[in-house]
Amino acid sequence: MRINEDTLLEGKRVVLVPYNAEHVPRYHEWMASSELQKLTASEPLTLEQEYDMQRSWREDDDKCTFIILDKKRWADPLVQEQECMVGDVNIFLTDPSDPSLAELEIMIAEPGYRGKGLGKEVTHMMICYGVTKLGIRKFEAKIGMDNKISIAMFKKFHFNELSASEVFQEVTLELTVDETLRKQLQGDMSLIKEREYCKVRDSRHGASQPHTDTVNP
Secondary structure, eight states: OGGGTTEEEEOSSEEEEEOOGGGHHHHHHHTTOHHHHHHHTOOOOOHHHHHHHHHHHHHOTTEEEEEEEEHHHHTSTTSOGGGGEEEEEEEEEOOTTOTTEEEEEEEEOSGGGTTSSHHHHHHHHHHHHHHHHSOOOEEEEEEETTOHHHHHHHHHTTOEEEEEETTTTEEEEEEEOOHHHHHHHHHHHTTSEEEEHHHHHHHHHHHTSOOOOOOOO
């Protein structure tokens, strides 16, 4: 989505950045995992198809995607951004006639980062972003029935079970944003640092370059 192509969101333990071409090889490695394919109901793609998908997610008006970075690792400019990647999070506008309805999807791809509360922080950040920046008023989340941890997490955000599909082995959860919640999320969004991604990235790259002394001849 063009609206977030130069948006960086910084939380307590994570940094969210736009999904760019440089992230594709690492993402492609993740999606070769049969476990992640099952959890995300995805089919394996070639690397070329993954690049096409990245361009689609960046340009389509109905997809808002961020890559999740480990903030602590990312704070070290000597660590490449791809090495800080731990997952991704998406907002999909699923109904062309109702741009206030969206599906929220999160993936913590790196096993070592699961069960540590990062998913909860990212979900909160994206709900705040969706409400304040995209005008979302209703969220849905479709989760595999076996993924009890994710179902429990969304329910902590007051998502209610809308339906269950035995055929697809998934449940659909829903959160309606009323005026009270909207104001609360606007306040929460003020605690999330929003910056221009390109400037931060260029600054970070500059800081990672070794300094040399100039000696006049």
